[in-house]
Amino acid sequence: xxxxxxxxxxxxxxxxxxxxxxxxxxxxxxxxxxxxxxxxxxxxxxxxxxxxxxxxxxxxxxxxxxxxxxxxxxxxxxxxxxxxxxxxxxxxxxxxxxxxxxxxxxxxxxxxxxxxxxxxxxxxxxxxxxxxxxxxxxxxxxxxxxxxxxxxxxxxxxxxxxxxxxxxxxxxxxxxxxxxxxxxxxxxxxxxxxxxxxxxxxxxxxxxxxxxxxxxxxxxxxxxxxxxxxxxxxxxxxxxxxxxxxxxxxxxxxxxxxxxxxxxxxxxxxxxxxxxxxxxxxxxxxxxxxxxxxxxxxxxxxxxxxxxxxxxxxxxxxxxxxxxxxxxxxxxxxxxxxxxxxxxxxxxxxxx
Amino acid sequence: xxxxxxxxxxxxxxxxxxxxxxxxxxxxxxxxxxxxxxxxxxxxxxxxxxxxxxxxxxxxxxxxxxxxxxxxxxxxxxxxxxxxxxxxxxxxxxxxxxxxxxxxxxxxxxxxxxxxxxxxxxxxxxxxxxxxxxxxxxxxxxxxxxxxxxxxxxxxxxxxxxxxxxxxxxxxxxxxxxxxxxxxxxxxxxxxxxxxxxxxxxxxxxxxxxxxxxxxxxxxxxxxxxxxxxxxxxxxxxxxxxxxxxxxxxxxxxxxxxxxxxxxxxxxxxxxxxxxxxxxxxxxxxxxxxxxxxxxxxxxxxxxxxxxxxxxxxxxxxxxxxxxxxxxxxxxxxxxxxxxxxxxxxx
Numbered sequence: 001x002x003x004x005x006x007x008x009x010x011x012x013x014x015x016x017x018x019x020x021x022x023x024x025x026x027x028x029x030x031x032x033x034x035x036x037x038x039x040x041x042x043x044x045x046x047x048x049x050x051x052x053x054x055x056x057x058x059x060x061x062x063x064x065x066x067x068x069x070x071x072x073x074x075x076x077x078x079x080x081x082x083x084x085x086x087x088x089x090x091x092x093x094x095x096x097x098x099x100x101x102x103x104x105x106x107x108x109x110x111x112x113x114x115x116x117x118x119x120x121x122x123x124x125x126x127x128x129x130x131x132x133x134x135x136x137x138x139x140x141x142x143x144x145x146x147x148x149x150x151x152x153x154x155x156x157x158x159x160x161x162x163x164x165x166x167x168x169x170x171x172x173x174x175x176x177x178x179x180x181x182x183x184x185x186x187x188x189x190x191x192x193x194x195x196x197x198x199x200x201x202x203x204x205x206x207x208x209x210x211x212x213x214x215x216x217x218x219x220x221x222x223x224x225x226x227x228x229x230x231x232x233x234x235x236x237x238x239x240x241x242x243x244x245x246x247x248x249x250x251x252x253x254x255x256x257x258x259x260x261x262x263x264x265x266x267x268x269x270x271x272x273x274x275x276x277x278x279x280x281x282x283x284x285x286x287x288x289x290x291x292x293x294x295x296x297x298x299x300x301x302x303x304x305x306x307x308x309x310x311x312x313x314x315x316x317x318x319x320x321x322x323x324x325x326x327x328x329x330x331x332x333x334x335x336x337x338x339x340x341x342x343x344x345x346x347x348x349x350x351x352x
Numbered sequence: 353x354x355x356x357x358x359x360x361x362x363x364x365x366x367x368x369x370x371x372x373x374x375x376x377x378x379x380x381x382x383x384x385x386x387x388x389x390x391x392x393x394x395x396x397x398x399x400x401x402x403x404x405x406x407x408x409x410x411x412x413x414x415x416x417x418x419x420x421x422x423x424x425x426x427x428x429x430x431x432x433x434x435x436x437x438x439x440x441x442x443x444x445x446x447x448x449x450x451x452x453x454x455x456x457x458x459x460x461x462x463x464x465x466x467x468x469x470x471x472x473x474x475x476x477x478x479x480x481x482x483x484x485x486x487x488x489x490x491x492x493x494x495x496x497x498x499x500x501x502x503x504x505x506x507x508x509x510x511x512x513x514x515x516x517x518x519x520x521x522x523x524x525x526x527x528x529x530x531x532x533x534x535x536x537x538x539x540x541x542x543x544x545x546x547x548x549x550x551x552x553x554x555x556x557x558x559x560x561x562x563x564x565x566x567x568x569x570x571x572x573x574x575x576x577x578x579x580x581x582x583x584x585x586x587x588x589x590x591x592x593x594x595x596x597x598x599x600x601x602x603x604x605x606x607x608x609x610x611x612x613x614x615x616x617x618x619x620x621x622x623x624x625x626x627x628x629x630x631x632x633x634x635x636x637x638x639x640x641x642x643x644x645x646x647x648x649x650x651x652x653x654x655x656x657x658x659x660x661x662x663x664x665x666x667x668x669x670x671x672x673x674x675x676x677x678x679x680x681x682x683x684x685x686x687x688x689x690x691x692x693x694x695x696x697x698x699x
Binding site: 108112113157169170171173174177178179180181182184185187188191194195198199201202203277278326327329330333334336337340341344345 | 453455459460503504506513515516517519520521522523524526527528530531533534538541542545546548549624625672673675676679680682683686687690691
């Protein structure tokens, strides 16, 4: 575990009935600071580790005293953009997963499994193959549109408010299967598109550059802000629609804002580095174990810890098959798949 | 909706056979449709032959050219399509019945992806030929089947857990597939994507015989287990009380279904949605309860043949692989299915 869970003294207190909100809050705040430190360490590792390892002194030098040596150029042009991209995309995926799980009240909701990534992929394929769009500025809009359409369709097909985890997962898988069928067909008829797409579709951070980052940053920033803003009404909605309404939450507005958030975060992240699965599933699940069910804490924790996971997976992918590298989407699939299966095997989940 | 009128044929010696008129009629109708579409499909192409001539050639009265075109080029393709369609549909019917869910079919829960990983490993890493690719697909499908069964095992295999574990496994396997495609050069990558779309182009007798052998063993086996499977649909406890050895029946049927789907996938690539839609359509046609195994198999064969005819004739000069057609049609059907099932409150 990356962060200590709240000390046992407090759970003893909670067990005794006397909850001390201030003590718990400071423990959570300390945990968040600790998470930030971990994030910083992972970022440094991401800059230092790779096909050409860079000593820590040179990392410092390249970041703050740029003079144009070989390592400096490597850090500025490759490693830093890649790390920044990991930060943004990681936060985006983690937050969108958290918001989705809160909206659907469903621990298996995840942008990758719900078909949102597939929707963005299908739209990007269409943009590349039929409209001849090759720049990210062009197809980020397609990705957003695809993500929006599919997230709404899957949510409705999954049974909207009456959705069970199985129903949603099936609707998402069905949509994914259909959309990837289309993606395959287009690739087959257009080998230029195939050559471009096969590297995009695994989900990779290796093509990150500052221009791409600049283009997707506004979308992700807006999404992050929106996600943090709807934490309170989402909290109320976790208790069920009737209770939420009684507590004064505006259900329709919150749902709408939630879908907009997921679309912005997921569409931008997918456009930037391809479909990456399971990050949005794992992070909220792990974070919830640390913070408890309060979304006002889960969301910031998720925003900090999912980049840790994503960048960590990226670093791992660079170490495992040196000097080549495993794309981050593959590493997260293999880390996240077992977590998903574990979730499914838990007793409560199977007896739906 | 459900007709409970089954009739019985009684032979003088005390033997009797129970049958449902509507289901039997549906099976016969589907066989007729399959034969008709097959004959049309044999007759169409760059060298058109009229249906009457096709029948004559099949009987052995054709010209030399017709003999060659029919016997060596088009007949094996049609026969492979029939077997592939039937095998996929039968596998799908078994899985949908076991998971008690119309969406629990092999192409949704990871066997297609497992076969794809096996085949792509052969294509990309070993540059193997067609038979090696087929072997890879069978092995990949089987290994995936065993893994999913073991992971879903927890004092028996529960339907929903099987589906969800399969979905998780499918996501991981898809990542492997995409990784293998990035590792390949463009020629191998194209070959891989073509294989993954599912195509019947250039299938000949060498694909037909192994597939026929598999089907000859497995189809009767699955059909023989139709009765316990039907009782299994009522829930494990009821089935057990009725004398069904639940876990043994389930394991046998799942092995047979995985083998059928893998064999079909090895012959034609992972053609999507046939195993999903054929059992559902068959059920609606026969209006009979239970897994409708025979009708599903016939429906699968008819569907795949019709899709193949559409793929090779409906788009002018470009011949698409059959998987594109089943993918698009199946996708639309799937959406409709999700909506109606939701309205009926069945999923």
